[in-house]
Amino acid sequence: MKIGVFDSGLGGLAILKEFLKLLPDYDYVYFGDNANVPYGGKNPEAIYNLTEKAVDYLFKKDCELIILACNTATAVALRKLQQKYLPVHYPDRRILGVIRPTVETVVEGGYNRVGVIGTYALVISKSFAAELKKFNKSIKVFQQACPLLVPIIEEGEIYWDGLDSILKKYLNPLKKEKIDSLILGCTHYGLIDEKIKKFTGPDIKIISEGKVTALKLKDYLRRHPKIENKLTKNKTRAYHFTDANDRYTKLAKLFLGRNYCS
Numbered sequence: 001m002k003i004g005v006f007d008s009g010l011g012g013l014a015i016l017k018e019f020l021k022l023l024p025d026y027d028y029v030y031f032g033d034n035a036n037v038p039y040g041g042k043n044p045e046a047i048y049n050l051t052e053k054a055v056d057y058l059f060k061k062d063c064e065l066i067i068l069a070c071n072t073a074t075a076v077a078l079r080k081l082q083q084k085y086l087p088v089h090y091p092d093r094r095i096l097g098v099i100r101p102t103v104e105t106v107v108e109g110g111y112n113r114v115g116v117i118g119t120y121a122l123v124i125s126k127s128f129a130a131e132l133k134k135f136n137k138s139i140k141v142f143q144q145a146c147p148l149l150v151p152i153i154e155e156g157e158i159y160w161d162g163l164d165s166i167l168k169k170y171l172n173p174l175k176k177e178k179i180d181s182l183i184l185g186c187t188h189y190g191l192i193d194e195k196i197k198k199f200t201g202p203d204i205k206i207i208s209e210g211k212v213t214a215l216k217l218k219d220y221l222r223r224h225p226k227i228e229n230k231l232t233k234n235k236t237r238a239y240h241f242t243d244a245n246d247r248y249t250k251l252a253k254l255f256l257g258r259n260y261c262s
Contacts, residue, residue: 001230002027004063006054009037009154011187012069013255018214025233029061035242038150039072040119051077052085059090064230068097071185072119075127094227098209101216102183103131105207111181115174116143118185128183142177146170153188156251171199181205
C-alpha cells in the first residue's frame, strides 16, 4: 500500500519533495485539487467537502496513510475526518496533517513570539495558536493572512519584482511585533522562503513545513510498525490533478526538481 499526499494545488509537492529525499523507498500518490485552488477563501463546509472527496480518492488509489499537505485543509477538516469519516469508511487507515509537526518544532526550539503567515481560512481558524498554547500558554502568536501569495506562486511568478513589495506589506506588521520565529503556514510558501528570509533577516527563524513534516513522518512510521509494515517499497510515484494540463506539469517540475517523475 502507498502513502498519499494531498494539497489544494501544487504546494504539497514541496512536502512530497522532502519525503522523497528522506524516505525514498516508499510508493507515493500525489493528488492536487488545482481546479478548486485556493482553498483559503472558501467557507469551512466547502473546504471539508473538497478534502473528504480528495482523501476518498486517495484511499481508492490504495493508500494506507494520507498526509494533508495543506494547512487550510488540516485546520478545517482533519479532526472531523479522523473522528467521523475514518471510523465509518476506513477504520484501519490513517490521515495526518502538517500543523502538529510544525507546532512541535516551534516548541522544541523554545520560541516565544511566533509569527504565522497563511490563507484567510487558516488565520481565521487560529489552529496554530490553539495548538501552540496546548504546549505553552505563554507563547505569543501573531498572524498575517497573505491571500495574494498562492495565486502568484501557482502562476509561476516567484521571480516577479512585484512579489517583493507584497511580501514587505505582509511581513512588516509581524516584524514590528518583534517575532523570533515565522511559520510558513502554507506549503506554497516554501518555494519563496529565500525571498521571505531576505525581509525577515537573520534573527527570525523561518520554519518551513517540508523538512519538518518529513522528519515527523519518519518518526511516526518508526512508532507505528503495523502501518509501516503495510507500506510497499517499490519507489513508485503517481501524480493526479483535478485539472491536468501542460502548465501544471511544468510547475510540478519547478516544485519537485529532479524528484519529478511523470
